[in-house]
Amino acid sequence: QKEVEQNSGPLSVPEGAIASLNCTYSDRVSQSFFWYRQYSGKSPELIMSIYSNGDKEDGRFTAQLNKASQYVSLLIRDSQPSDSATYLCAVNWGFGNEKLTFGTGTRLTIIP
Amino acid sequence: EPEVTQTPSHQVTQMGQEVILRCVPISNHLYFYWYRQILGQKVEFLVSFYNNEISEKSEIFDDQFSVERPDGSNFTLKIRSTKLEDSAMYFCASTLDRYSYEQYFGPGTRLTVT
Secondary structure (H helix, E strand, O other), X not given: OOXXXXXXXXXXEEOOOOEEEEEXXXXXXXXXXXXXXXXXXXXXXXXXXXOOOEEEEEOOEEEEEEOOOOXXXXXEOOOOHHHOEEEEEEEEEEOOEEEEEEOOOEEEEEEO | OOOXXXXXOEEEEOXXXXXXXXXXXXXXXXXXXXXXXXXXXXXXXXEEEEOOEEEEEOOOOOOOEEEEOOOOOOEEEEEOOOOHHHXXXXXXXXXXXXXXXXXXXXXXXXXXXX
């Protein structure tokens, strides 16, 4: 059974600080990794994708992937109250298996 | 910016009734998906659909469920005889092709079975 694990939180971060969200996954040969943001009662919104080891930056967001450690993280710099949401880690296991497997999500609260 | 749309936003039905949830994927996307999220739980894959046939389905997607692309734009999920445990948010998603992997989600349909 392929699993995606996240700390459910809640994670509280002061406004302007860096929020760090972590995710581990069970299958070493996984191909693609995604971070989605989900506001309460809303649908998942894709914010980052990462496919190769290392860092990928997009604005205030940085995704980090370490396939050897089976670990992917999301850093949010200069956190804003509007970043308060649940962040979902999702994995595509690859090799023609197109579905996404989601973690339970980490609830992030930015404190003004 | 193109979006996935879903109707209705909320559906209330009685146990044993049939429901059809509708989705319009992003127009040039080729792969379509249904996921569900029971309140307080994780997003779960139900089914993927490509080239007018099911590509993969989960164990949740039993004989009570079916999917269809009745025309060039709509993608539907039918639940034949709803159960109380089918109450959840149902999300449609689409992706450009099997190699892009980035799936874009619609706003969801909240299904309440009473």
